[in-house]
Amino acid sequence: MIVDGRVLREDFVPSEVVHRHDEVNLLSESLEPLLSDRRADPAFLFGPTGVGKTCIARYALGQLREQEPSIDVAYVNCWQEYTRFRVLYGVLEAVGRTVDIHRSTPKDELFDRLRETDARPVVVILDEVDQLEETAALYDLHRLGHVSLVLIANREEELFASFDDRVRSRLRAGTRVRFDRYGTDELAAILAERAEKALEPGAVSDGQLRTIADAASGDARVGIGILRSAARRASRRGLESVTDDVLEAAIPDARTAIRxxxxxxxxxxxxxxxxxxxxxxxxxxxxxxxxxxxxxxxxxxxxxxxxxxxxxxxxxxxxxxxxxxxxxxxxxxxxxxxxx
DNA sequence: CGTCCACAGGAACCCGTGGCAT
DNA sequence: ATGCCACGGGTTCCTGTGGACG
The missing domain is CATH 1.10.10.10 (Winged helix-like DNA-binding domain superfamily/Winged helix DNA-binding domain)
Known part of the structure; x- marks a missing residue:
């Protein structure tokens, strides 16, 4: 019954976004300078988990690259890469300049390496920036004229509180895009979109999607997690579609599924x-x-x-x-x- | 108040692995 | 097969800190 499991993965980026047009437009606008070979001001995406921040960032950057393929995009999740070294390394990796680098390489050399890539503009998406332990990495990246930043975090106040003064003052300018929780209808629509691509037709009913959306209380990540878990359970049992009791079994772990x-x-x-x-x-x-x-x-x-x-x-x-x-x-x- | 202890986490190093050239 | 090297996980050594205790 699962036709394309990738669609239910967390890092899947849909080709069309549902219910986030304003946010996409705002972000795209802020990136526009890149199209005329200028650097974009930093863009901030704020909002709780599971509201599509990462997804929208990737989507917008994907579109930008379609218009201007010479732009490199580096995605770094600061949840995993929370040191200065790892962030810089992650960016270098995205632009294909990691040869010869290892742990003993001085950090300044990483920085120099990055400076040498200034022939091509780079957009660096830093996801979960509030998890970054060394904000010096932000300072580094901001110093590079060909680097534009897209920063993703939960709350603005907390993020800026963790910055040191140098970084704070430099990043004060920039576009803020705020994301609210999805309503049940919106989330149900998103799930319907995913289900349509991922599952066989009729594998899950509209009513069930609403049930999932409801249980996920506005968190798309949880919602997609439930859908994925339900689909897997159903196919493991050789069922043609998700039955209500399969769904019932998938929902209780709504909160803990991801964990x-x-x-x-x-x-x-x-x-x-x-x-x-x-x-x-x-x-x-x-x-x-x-x-x-x-x-x-x-x-x-x-x-x-x-x-x-x-x-x-x-x-x-x-x-x-x-x-x-x-x-x-x-x-x-x-x-x-x-x-x- | 000084000493000791428990604990966190940084730095340097060690060693196995896996890719690559010889 | 052999040696080299990058790389990362784990270990050793070590410093800093603040509460416990004589």
Whole structure:
């Protein structure tokens, strides 16, 4: 029943956008200078999770490249690439200049490398910029005359609060595009669009799509997640269409579906840590390390565990309460709908 | 108040892997 | 097959910090 699973993936960019024309137009306008070989002011996309910020950014840039193929586009997700080095590296990768670079390469050389690419304009999309730990990367990129920035984040105030003065003053100008949550109707329309491309005709009814949209409460990512999960369950059972009880089974994980996928992506040792934390509810580091060592045959060093833990915090799976001594770890609250 | 301890996280290094030329 | 090299995960070593405790 699944015809094209790619359409249900999170990073899928539709060829037509539904319900976001104003936002697309605003962003496209702000990028217009690039068409006459000038640099665009930074563009900001703000809004909660699952409202199409990333999707619209990619879509708009895709259109821009159709008009002007000489423009390079670099997409960097600061959720994963949160250091200055990794961001610069990510941009270089997009313009194909990563040969010979490794960890020991001085950062300034990365910067120089980027400077040398100024023959072609580059648009750098930084997704989840609020996760960036070294805003120096922004300063670097802004210094480069051929780089235009598209920055994606949840909230404007918080984003600017995390900037240092240098960066803040430089990025004050620029277009703000704000995204609101989808209404049930809008989300249902989006899901219908996806279902039409991804699934066989009639695989899912309009009523079911509304049910999904409702359960997702305005978050397209959750909605698409439910749809995907329902379609997979149905096809695993050899069904021709999504039945209501399949859908019923897919919805309860609405809130946790995305997290579960992330958890499944964890390597074994990280999973053990996760499990220990989940079972304990809240646990301090010493006990956590001890329990981990008890459960695993070939335990990693504590230092490595700390790396795992910070990574899991970044993935929003767990949170660390407090600093240094007296810190505890626990799962992020279930009331947290994504990060906001 | 000084010392100790628990913990976080940076820097340098080590080592296995995998691509590539020889 | 052999050696080289980039690269990344993991480890070792280490510094900084702030609460606990004598």
């Amino acid at each position: 579960r996928e992330t958890v499944e992506g964890l390597i074994e040792h990280q999973r053990v840590l996760y499990d220990v934390i989940a079972e304990a509810g809240e646990i301090d580091p010493g006990d956590l390390y001890d329990e981990y060592e008890r459960r695993v045959d070939d335990p990693k060093t504590e230092r490595t565990l700390r790396n795992y833990l910070t990574k899991m915090v970044h993935y929003d799976l767990i949170e660390a309460v407090g600093e240094r001594r007296g810190r505890t770890y626990r799962l992020v609250g279930d009331d947290a709908v994504g990060r906001e």
